[in-house]
Every structure is written in structure tokens, then in C-alpha cells.
Amino acid sequence: DQQVKQNSPSLSVQEGRISILNCDYTNSMFDYFLWYKKYPAEGPTFLISISSIKDKNEDGRFTVFLNKSAKHLSLHIVPSQPGDSAVYFCAASETDSNYQLIWGAGTKLIIKP
Amino acid sequence: DAGITQSPRHKVTETGTPVTLRCHQTENHRYMYWYRQDPGHGLRLIHYSYGVKDTDKGEVSDGYSVSRSKTEDFLLTLESATSSQTSVYFCAISQINEQFFGPGTRLTVL
Numbered sequence: 001d002q003q004v005k006q007n008s009p010s011l012s013v014q015e016g017r018i019s020i021l022n023c024d025y026t027n028s029m030f031d032y033f034l035w036y037k038k039y040p041a042e043g044p045t046f047l048i049s050i051s052s053i054k055d056k057n058e059d060g061r062f063t064v065f066l067n068k069s070a071k072h073l074s075l076h077i078v079p080s081q082p083g084d085s086a087v088y089f090c091a092a093s094e095t096d097s098n099y100q101l102i103w104g105a106g107t108k109l110i111i112k113p
Numbered sequence: 114d115a116g117i118t119q120s121p122r123h124k125v126t127e128t129g130t131p132v133t134l135r136c137h138q139t140e141n142h143r144y145m146y147w148y149r150q151d152p153g154h155g156l157r158l159i160h161y162s163y164g165v166k167d168t169d170k171g172e173v174s175d176g177y178s179v180s181r182s183k184t185e186d187f188l189l190t191l192e193s194a195t196s197s198q199t200s201v202y203f204c205a206i207s208q209i210n211e212q213f214f215g216p217g218t219r220l221t222v223l
Contacts, residue, residue, distance in 0.1 A: 004155075032210050043117075043203050043214030044156070089155055098163050099144055099207040100171070103155035 003027045004092050006104035014112050019077040021107050023090030026071065030092040034101065035064060035075045038087045047088075048075070077109075085111045116140045117215035119204050125221045132191040134218050136204030138184075144207035145187040146171075147179060149200040150217075156203065162187055194222045 005024045013019045021035075031052040036044035050057040050064045050073070057064050063076045077084055090104040116139035126132050136145060143164055148156040148171075158171030160179040168179050176198060178190045191198055199222045205212040 006155075034211065041217070043205075043216050046211045046213065049211060091156075093210060098161065098169070099210060099212070100146075100158060100161065101156075101212060103157070105153055105155040 001026075002105075003030075003102050004090055004104040006088075006090055006107050008107050009105070010108040010110065012110045012112060013080050015082060016079045019075075019080045019084065019109055019111070021075040021077075021088050021090075021109065023073045023075075023104055024071055025073075025092050027092070027094070027102070028071070029094040030102075031095055032093045033064070033066060033073050034091045034093075035062075036089045036091060037084075038089060038106070044089060080109075080111045082111050082113060085109060117204060117206055117213065119202075119215040119218050121218060122216065123219045125223065126194050127223050128195055129193050132194050132220065132222075134189045134202055134204075134220070136187045136189070136215055138187075138206050140206060140208075141184055142206040142208060143184075145181065146205040146207070146212065147177075147187065147189045148203045148205065149173065149198075150203060151200050159189065159202075191220075194220075196222050198222050 034049040035047040037047050038044040048062045066073045087106045089106045091101040118137045120135045146161040147159040157173045162168045162181040180188045202218045204215040
């Protein structure tokens with residue numbers, strides 16, 4: 001039973017355009033959400049996060065949107081750059097879980113020149 | 114750079130042999146985690162630690178054990194390696210809600 005789902009295994013976007021990565025969750029107790037980026041042969045790196053008390057968080061080219069009623073979050077990258085080509089993971093946690101993260105399966109983003 | 118190292122970075126072993134992976138941190142963080150990453154599954158939690166000698170099971174703990182005798186070191190042991198444990202293993206430390214990862218260990222069990 002996957003509590004965090006990333007339904008698109010891959011996404012291809014033209015350089016300079018917007019990349020939108022999606023994530024759905026089923027557990028209504030999740031109150032903190034994170035996005036990680038992973039290059040081959042490296043560990044995941046933290047990108048951006050959002051608390052359930054917010055619906056948007058922005059950091060430079062990266063914005064995360066949270067729709068609690070739909071149990072959906074998305075990551076927007078504007079403008080997309082070649083270095084953004086990587087696998088993106090969505091993760092979620094709930095309070096008092098010893099900061100355990102539940103992960104989606106990942107979306108491979110390919111930025112075309 | 115969160116100051117996390119993993120050793121070895123690559124290992125090939127045979128079915129039935131014990132294997133120990135090491136995670137070392139220089140950040141003095143209380144929480145440490147072991148994950149495995151397999152295609153189509155994202156990261157799955159094996160075990161985690163919330164302090165010296167304090168550990169608990171994760172989602173996929175069968176066949177694995179852990180130990181934490183010092184704050185800086187978290188060891189993952191495969192008691193008798195099986196081919197299904199061929200995977201990439203990541204260690205992470207927690208800084209409040211965010212986790213920071215080591216470079217990973219690629220383990221192949223023949």
C-alpha cells in the first residue's frame with residue numbers, strides 16, 4: 001500500500017520551460033512534505049519542503065504547492081535548466097514519527113536542450 | 114555537505130555470507146537511518162536510530178540488524194546475505210524534518 005505516489009516515472013521538458021512534478025498521498029496524518037533530487041551514483045539531496053499549514057513555498061526557481069483537500073503536491077521548476085535533469089523524489093512525514101520519511105518511487109526529469 | 118560517509122562504497126559478496134555496512138557522521142546528530150533503493154520503489158526504510166543503543170525497525174527490516182554504540186557510527190548488518198538484498202544502500206541523518214544522505218553503498222549478492 002503506497003502512501004506516497006508519483007505516477008509519472010519520467011518527464012521530458014524543453015530547456016527554459018516550466019517543469020511540473022506531481023505527487024499524491026493517502027495518509028491524512030502527513031503534515032510535512034519534502035522534495036529531493038538525485039543524480040546517478042549520488043545520495044539524494046534536499047531541495048525544498050512545505051509544512052501542511054502552508055499551501056506554497058518558494059525558493060529561487062523552485063516552488064512547491066500543497067493542496068491538502070486533494071492530498072496532492074507539486075514541484076514547479078522555472079525556468080528548467082540542463083542541470084535539473086535528475087530523479088526527483090517526493091517524501092512525507094507526520095509528527096511524532098521520529099522524523100521518518102515515506103517516499104514516492106521518483107520521477108526522472110529530462111531537460112532537452 | 115552534511116559530513117556523512119559510507120563504507121564500503123561498493124561490495125560484491127556471495128549468498129549466505131554476513132556483510133556489514135558502515136555509516137559515519139561528523140555532525141553529532143541524534144537520528145540516523147538506513148534505506149535501500151530499488152527501481153520502482155523509491156527509498157525504503159530498513160532501520161533507524163534515535164540515539165546511542167536506541168534503534169527501531171523500518172518497513173523492510175527482515176534479514177537486517179543494526180547497531181549504534183557511538184553517536185557518530187551506525188552499522189547495518191546483513192546476517193546472511195541473499196540475492197534479494199542486492200541493492201543500493203543509503204544512510205541518512207536527520208536535521209529536524211530534513212534528512213541528509215551519504216553517497217551510498219552498492220551491494221551485489223551473487
